[in-house]
Structures are given as C-alpha cells and as structure tokens.
C-alpha cells in the first residue's frame with residue numbers, strides 16, 4: 656500500500672527493487688488493493704514481477720477490492736454486489752498481468768449486500784480458476800461465521816500488533832475455531848511502533864498518518880513513550896524495536912502471518928531480521944510489561960473510517 660499511496664511520497668524504482676529483494680529473500684506473499692492509487696499499485700506489482708521472469712509463481716498475490724473512489728481521491732463507500740465482484744476482478748487480473756489472484760477479498764463489508772452474496776460471487780471465480788482462495792478483511796466474528804457457512808474462507812486480514820490487540824477477545828478465537836488463518840497488518844502500527852517515528856516527523860496532508868488519532872497531539876506523546884519502553888527491552892535483546900514488534904506477532908501462532916509494509920530495501924532487511932528473533936517467556940513478559948495490552952492512546956482509524964469496520968461493532 657505505502658509503495659503507491661497513503662504514506663506520502665513513494666519511489667517506484669525503490670519499490671520495485673524492494674519487491675525484488677523480498678522475492679529473493681523468500682517472501683512469498685504480496686498484498687495489494689485495487690484502490691491503492693486507483694490501480695497503480697497493481698501495475699507496480701505487475702512491472703516488478705515481469706522484470707523477474709518466473710517470479711509470479713514464487714508469490715501469492717492477495718488483492719482487496721470493493722472500495723469506491725472519486726476522481727479527487729475521495730472514498731465514497733464499498734460495493735460487494737456479485738456483478739461488481741466479477742467486474743473488479745476482471746480489471747485486477749488485467750492490471751496485474753496474471754490469470755489468477757491467489758487470495759481475493761472485499762476490503763470492507765458492503766452494508767447493503769449480505770456477505771454470503773459477496774463471498775458466493777468469489778466462490779464462482781474460484782470455480783472458474785481465476786481466484787485460488789477466498790479471504791475477508793476487517794470483519795467481526797459473526798460475519799466470519801456467516802461467510803464461512805456460505806463458502807470456504809482461507810484467511811482474515813485484520814490489524815494486529817502490540818498496539819492493536821482487539822482481535823484477541825473474540826475474532827481470533829473464532830477464526831481458529833473455523834480453521835481460518837490470519838494475515839496481520841499494521842504490525843508496526845503504520846510506523847508508529849517501528850522505533851523510527853519521532854515527534855518532529857510531520858506527515859503531509861495526503862499521508863494517512865496525518866489523520867490518525869494515534870499520531871496526533873498527546874496521544875502521540877503517550878504512544879512514543881510506550882515505544883521507548885519497548886526499545887529498552889529490544890536493546891537488551893540486541894534487536895531493533897521493529898524487530899521486537901514483528902517477533903511478538905510471529906510468537907502469537909503459526910496461523911498468523913505478519914504482513915509488513917516495508918517500502919524500502921533497508922526497512923525490508925530490518926524487518927526480515929525479525930525471523931531470527933525468538934522471544935522466550937521472559938522476553939514476552941518484558942515486552943508486554945513495556946506495552947500493556949490496552950495502553951495505546953487513540954483509535955486505530957478516525958471516526959469516519961471506524962464506522963466502516965465490521966470488526967469494531
């Protein structure tokens with residue numbers, strides 16, 4: 656996402672080099688949304704994979720669809736009607752230059768369309784061979800159950816990190832009961848929990864973080880104090896803050912895949928270092944003492960976007 660939109664200036668050449676470095680390092684999942692820069696992120700992935708013959712088969716491509724945008728870049732809802740699903744997918748396949756998407760999911764539930772109809776339309780695309788697996792994004796436990804009763808669901812993509820632990824109460828146990836894997840995004844809380852964010856860094860108007868309650872005012876000060884507490888634990892282990900934050904998510908279970916939003920090769924290298932970090936029971940206790948489960952200040956989206964989250968009902 657951040658390679659094309661929502662986190663300020665992006666550099667296509669560095670983004671493509673980062674994708675190549677990721678594939679070379681064995682990263683096997685690329686996640687996108689057809690609405691990230693209105694299709695440009697899919698074209699970026701196409702160009703990166705084309706430049707490396709054979710790489711398409713080395714990665715699973717996960718695509719979110721359904722968000723409706725206007726010409727000014729605004730957002731005006733979600734469309735999960737079966738006919739729209741087929742249309743969105745046809746465009747994505749064309750932009751990605753591939754004959755199938757590995758995981759396909761609506762980004763947010765369309766309140767006007769029963770989830771059974773949306774996943775049913777994706778199931779038809781599975782039958783046709785154009786989609787391999789059906790996913791969901793930011794849905795709550797009840798929607799997970801309804802969707803899973805209509806079609807086989809492989810994966811739920813949802814925010815999960817030391818700062819965002821809301822899924823632990825009900826959503827994660829339900830996914831586990833239903834045999835649905837979790838792709839955790841925002842593992843670094845969009846950079847806030849990376850150890851690289853500072854009070855002085857001021858995101859531009861087009862940057863999601865300029866509107867995020869967690870990056871604003873007193874919330875930012877309180878949240879950065881938590882990061883400094885985590886830094887002490889990370890320093891003691893000889894790892895970086897970002898590596899500790901990713902390793903914590905990795906420690907939550909083999910059914911949870913951390914989806915890290917590295918935009919540059921140096922950030923990618925740092926985050927891959929988390930694969931070599933093992934947190935034992937004492938480390939986990941220290942991490943959770945530094946960042947207690949409910950300690951973060953501010954909601955994870957602004958009020959308007961929170962209203963679209965089925966997972967927060």
Ligand SMILES: NC(=O)c1ccc[n+]([C@@H]2O[C@H](COP(=O)([O-])OP(=O)(O)OC[C@H]3O[C@@H](n4cnc5c(N)ncnc54)[C@H](OP(=O)(O)O)[C@@H]3O)[C@@H](O)[C@H]2O)c1
Nearest residue numbers: 656657686840841842843844845846849915916917922925
């Ligand atoms: N399903 C959904 O609703 C949803 C929502 C959001 C995202 N996603 C998906 O999840 C992916 C990851 O989300 P995210 O980018 O918000 O999460 P993230 O991994 O928490 O944040 C990534 C940001 O953290 C900063 N960062 C600092 N150190 C880093 C390091 N060592 N490695 C990587 N990043 C570091 C970078 O910002 P700077 O480059 O500015 O320093 C980077 O853009 C997205 O690309 C998107 O595909 C899904």
